[in-house]
Amino acid sequence: MSAIGNPMIRMPSSAKKGEIVEVRSLIMNPMTTGLQKNKAGKIIPAHFIQTVEVTFGAKPLSHLDWSTAVSANPYLAFKMRAEDSGILEMTWKDNQGGVWSAKASLKVA
Amino acid sequence: MSNMMKRREFINKSALGMVVVAGSSYLIPGIANAANVPGWPAAPFDAKVLDKAMEASIKTTSVTTSPKVHLTAPTIAENGAAVPVTVDVDYPMDPDDYIDTIYLYIDHNPTPLASEFHFTPANGRAYFQERVKMAKTDHMRVVAKTNKGVLMASAPREVKVTIGGCGG
Amino acid sequence: MNLTRRDFMSIMGIAGSTGFLSPAAVASSWGSGKDPYEVPEYGNVTLLHITDTHAQLLPVWWREPGTNIGTRPQKEWGITPHLVGNAKLAYYDIQAGTPEGYALSCMDFDTLAHKYGKIGGYAHIATLVKRYREQVGKKAILLDGGDAWQGSATSLWTKAEDMVGAQNLLKEDYFVGHWEFTYGADRVEYLLKHKLQAKFLSQNVFTIPWDEPVFDPYAIHEVSGRKVAIIGQSFPFTPIANPAYFTPKWSFGIHPGHMQKMVDECREKHHADLVVVLSHNGADVDKKMASQVNGIDIILGGHTHEIMGPKPVMVNKTLIINTSTNGKFLARFDLDVGKGKLNGWRFHYLPIISNMIPADPEMVDYIHKVRAPYAEKLAEPLAVTESLLYRRDNFNGTFDQIICDALREEMDCEAAFSPGFRWGYCKLPGETITMEDVMGQTAITYPQVTVTEYTGAELKNVMEQVADNLFNPDPYYIQGGDMIRVGNIQYTMDPSESIDKRITDLRVGGKLVQASKRYKVAGWGAMNPVEGTPVWDIFAKWLRSKKTVSAEPRDLPVLTKNMQGNPGIAFPKEYDL
Structure with a gap:
């Protein structure tokens, strides 16, 4: 299996108050469906991220539920309104107990 | 504060609530050894046809389309294993009136519900971009739900998954 | 459409900004002793456009298709470019057997080929480009719509370097791509960075997975005190029509929404007076894109391998052309660009009938030099x-x-x-x-x-x-x-x-x-x-x-x-x- 985890967040480090900024993220995960067989004819077990939690300043911002239809090594972009400086944290959890987090800070002028 | 608690807050914020089902009967065979993340809505994600997936996620199979709900995807997929999808809803994100959830369905995928995105007003905009798998030429569609439970759908979008070649 | 050259001239006189010269009008001057390539100066910006030369440094035979059905319902049959043979001649108001009849139809191709000779060739294109540059000076911008690097033995064997040399000699200003990408991302980046003098533009190529632009989407070209925005659009279906493994980390697509954003940025942020899209979409996609995106003045199109005309097609206030293939045509737009708007234009499709245009000695020397190592094998x-x-x-x-x-x-x-x-x-x-x-x-x-x-x-x-x-x-x-x-x-x-x-x-x-x-x-x-x-x-x-x-x-x-x-x-x- 290729690398797993290694979550990354890219977003502006600063923004004007009230500005809507884009948050972009990436994490390595096979996102296998459990429906496909390997070359030996054995089912490849489903292994996929099921939830993504996003907080800003420790307050809930967004939450996602994913199926196996989301592509391998999921990329996710979304927006947030910059009101106060703080830390954005994202947490990905997969169905095999994997949990990964990443943080990024935003300074609001 | 644990992630579990955050999850609960989300559920409480949703006017309709979310039926949280976890149990082996919903697990597809290959993940018998794995456990679903608590709170992950297995029932709608496990539904094998579009109607059932919609029924289990939004309790209806008929949602009026709205020009406010923009679903952007390529007309022809470069790679059926990673089709970029962008969703953007022209709707206020005010504390008392906002887009709470966007559901993405791919009509004939083995399990049609692909993702649920739960927003808060602090998102400022009901927008997201992700990449999804499509085995064959198919339609995708999204349904946006406001915090008051109002549903609005995008026009279905056909994405062609083809053999390619012969290019010009 | 049965207009004589005199009619055209008078329409131009009356209507000013909507006047045009069709190939038919040019044809009528052929054989009259008048130089068919003489184009009067007009306005303050001149766009010269070639596209889809497919690496043909030398003149070739090029027959228009005998079948190009298109996809319209029957009531919309015959819309350019989906018409061929005699129907095409009738649409363009061109006599069979004339140089234009030869350039624009598949009828009697063999006979007319013997009469008029081969088309295209970089030495002949160069002569015409130099002539127009001398005529209009710095008002000229030369744009290449892509598919210049592929289609010949020498382009393949030099990995497109022979074509880059020819493009540099032509002093091309801007370039977009399609088959170029089949040399692989590394080769493309190397040639664009180290060899090609023209600027490569594409608003519709993004990195995988981070979805960031690979190329500059546009350039602002200042000419005659006006700002001309050139936005690049490479072939949207490159990794579908051609193997995706050549560009595994690049994603393409049409991206009309992003195109609108680029147009708005050019107009609002850079105060562009004119917005031109250099496109490899193909004619039908260009027309649909123009119906969705506001604020494009001109689309210079390629990929279709036939001219779309005789005058530019107008969709949602956007003028759209398509400039054939194999060096068969040079397109010329003469524009009167005002502050923030296009006041008027003249347009010509100029067929490159190689016997009628002397070869440029500098380009002849260059072509001879790049072909020499392969001459025996080629022959x-x-x-x-x-x-x-x-x-x-x-x-x-x-x-x-x-x-x-x-x-x-x-x-x-x-x-x-x-x-x-x-x-x-x-x-x-x-x-x-x-x-x-x-x-x-x-x-x-x-x-x-x-x-x-x-x-x-x-x-x-x-x-x-x-x-x-x-x-x-x-x-x-x-x-x-x-x-x-x-x-x-x-x-x-x-x-x-x-x-x-x-x-x-x-x-x-x-x-x-x-x-x-x-x-x-x-x-x-x-x-x-x-x-x-x-x-x-x-x-x-x-x-x-x-x-x-x-x-x-x-x-x-x-x-x-x-x-x-x-x-x-x-x-x-x-x-x-």
Whole structure:
């Protein structure tokens, strides 16, 4: 299996108050469906991220539920309104107990 | 504060609530050894046809389309294993009136519900971009739900998954 | 449309900004002793456009297609560029047998070719470009719409460096791409960064996975105190029409929403007075994109390999042209650009009839120099053709027919497939096919010949998928190229049907195809990396063994009767219509 985890967040480090900024993220995960067989004819077990939690300043911002239809090594972009400086944290959890987090800070002028 | 608690807050914020089902009967065979993340809505994600997936996620199979709900995807997929999808809803994100959830369905995928995105007003905009798998030429569609439970759908979008070649 | 040159002039006098010169108007001056390439100066910006030269440094024969059906419902038949032969001549108001008649129609091609000679050639293009640059000075901008790096032996063997040298000598200003990408991302980046002087622009190429722009989306070109925004649009379906493994970390697409953002940025942030899109979308996609995006003044289009005219097509206040292929035409827009708006324009499609334009000595020297190391190999005679050989057509071109014949015989297969490419020049009856000519039909970076066992169902699926890429009624679902060429496969085709329903009565060797039976099919141009002998070696070997070749009989489909009278079909009898 290729690398797993290694979550990354890219977003502006600063923004004007009230500005809507884009948050972009990436994490390595096979996102296998459990429906496909390997070359030996054995089912490849489903292994996929099921939830993504996003907080800003420790307050809930967004939450996602994913199926196996989301592509391998999921990329996710979304927006947030910059009101106060703080830390954005994202947490990905997969169905095999994997949990990964990443943080990024935003300074609001 | 644990992630579990955050999850609960989300559920409480949703006017309709979310039926949280976890149990082996919903697990597809290959993940018998794995456990679903608590709170992950297995029932709608496990539904094998579009109607059932919609029924289990939004309790209806008929949602009026709205020009406010923009679903952007390529007309022809470069790679059926990673089709970029962008969703953007022209709707206020005010504390008392906002887009709470966007559901993405791919009509004939083995399990049609692909993702649920739960927003808060602090998102400022009901927008997201992700990449999804499509085995064959198919339609995708999204349904946006406001915090008051109002549903609005995008026009279905056909994405062609083809053999390619012969290019010009 | 029956206007004389005098009528045109008077329309221009009255209407000013909406005047134009059509090829017909230029034609009427031919033979009158007047220089047909003389274009009066007008306005403060001149755009010169070439596209899809497909690496043809030297003049070639280029026959317009005899079949270009298009996808419109019957009531909309005959919309440019989906018309051919006499219908095209009538639409353009051009007499058969004139230089324009030769340039714009497939009728009597063999005879007229002998009369007027070859088209294109960088030395002839260079002469005209230099002449217009001298005429208008710094007002000129030269734009290349892509597909300049592929289509010849020398471009393949120099990995496009011969073409970059020619582009630099022409002093091209801007460039976009399609087949360029089949040299692989690293080679493209190297040539653009270290060799090509023109600026490469594309608003529609993004990195995977981070979705960031790979190239500058646009440039602001200041001329005559005005700001001209040039936005680049590379071929949106590159990793679908050509192997994606050449650019595994780049994603393409049309991206009309992002195009709108770029147009707005050019206008609002940079205060552009004129917005020009240099596009490799293809004519039908350009028209749809113009209907969705506001604020584009001009789209200089390519990929279609035919001019779209005679005057620019207007969609949503956007003027759209398309400038043919193989160096057959140079397009010239003379513009009166005011503060923030286009006040008026004149437009010309100028056919590059090489006998009528002296060769530029500097470019001649350059071409001779880059070809010299390969001259002997290129000149090897292989066989004489009895047929007119061409590729461009919706269905089996005659050149493809003999490629399919060669593949079947050399690979010992009952059937053959050959890609529906739209480049590949012509050979006249009686001419000798050389190694250079073989490369002119086959010079790609994924040339391996493969033998595949298809079931009957798979065979039909391949053909249905390709047919939908050609005949889908929505241009955004058409990835370009013509119908897959077939050897010893017979079928009936209804272009107006939907996918999986267009092809009926599918046969191999005259026998109805059975869904589960297996058929051995030779082909080339695979989308995945494969092992195999390059198609040019197999084709050349076959030609040497034949000494004389003919493209008859051809494996053309029968077209359904609802295609009767379609102005996109010049020779209906070929399809039993």
